[in-house]
Amino acid sequence: MRAAPETEKRQFEDEALESLWELYEKSGSGMGTGGETVSLEELKSSLENAPALDGMHKEELIEISGGRVKFTGAGRLRARDITRRHRLAERLFADILALNEYEEDACRFEHAISPEVEEAICTFLGHPPTCPHNRPIPRGKCCKLYAKKVTPLVASLADSQVGEDYKVVFLRTPMIDRLASIGLVAGSLIRLVQKKPSYVLKVDETTIAVEEEVAKGVFVKKP
Numbered sequence: 372m373r374a375a376p377e378t379e380k381r382q383f384e385d386e387a388l389e390s391l392w393e394l395y396e397k398s399g400s401g402m403g404t405g406g407e408t409v410s411l412e413e414l415k416s417s418l419e420n421a422p423a424l425d426g427m428h429k430e431e432l433i434e435i436s437g438g439r440v441k442f443t444g445a446g447r448l449r450a451r452d453i454t455r456r457h458r459l460a461e462r463l464f465a466d467i468l469a470l471n472e473y474e475e476d477a478c479r480f481e482h483a484i485s486p487e488v489e490e491a492i493c494t495f496l497g498h499p500p501t502c503p504h505n506r507p508i509p510r511g512k513c514c515k516l517y518a519k520k521v522t523p524l525v526a527s528l529a530d531s532q533v534g535e536d537y538k539v540v541f542l543r544t545p546m547i548d549r550l551a552s553i554g555l556v557a558g559s560l561i562r563l564v565q566k567k568p569s570y571v572l573k574v575d576e577t578t579i580a581v582e583e584e585v586a587k588g589v590f591v592k593k594p
């Protein structure tokens with residue numbers, strides 16, 4: 372199915388703004404906040420449909436002059452936003468879903484999520500500062516709030532408190548089948564009984580011991 376022209380245009384704009392954001396990053400020129408420019412040739416070479424850039428010029432997202440290009444205020448905000456969503460998606464796909472191939476999906480995902488979902492993902496991931504390629508994730512409102520208080524919503528058992536009850540959110544360990552066989556699955560309510568010398572958990576009425584490596588792959592939140 373082909374996207375509607377309006378959607379296609381928006382997606383092109385998003386991709387172009389994202390590319391421009393990356394060029395700014397590479398050039399280390401402070402995201403264009405001081406009106407810095409980057410090479411128009413370089414931007415065009417990173418885009419599949421370079422001629423559509425002229426349309427963006429008219430939309431007042433970018434300014435082009437003398438072979439150089441820069442963000443307008445509105446363009447920079449939108450670039451920041453789309454870059455943030457792309458990199459959060461990468462973190463979600465790489466860390467939580469443990470996918471190796473996710474770039475194309477991250478590109479589609481970034482257009483598809485609402486600000487509420489974006490914030491929920493960021494909070495779920497613990498407001499990560501960088502993407503899997505170690506590029507900075509622009510901060511959101513949720514991240515600023517987080518800087519002042521609370522720990523991540525979801526943490527591994529290794530970072531959780533002894534004596535507390537938790538709900539398992541997901542498991543990232545090769546032992547997933549073995550854990551499932553003793554009732555430890557996403558959604559289980561557990562208590563962390565001790566961490567040393569080994570991890571001891573209570574799942575329902577059963578007490579089990581797991582190695583630290585396994586505990587690190589069990590992610591929980593307060594019930």
Ligand SMILES: [Zn+2]
Pocket residue numbers: 458461502503504505506
């Ligand atoms: Zn990345």
Ligand SMILES: [Zn+2]
Pocket residue numbers: 493494498499511512513514515517
């Ligand atoms: Zn955040």
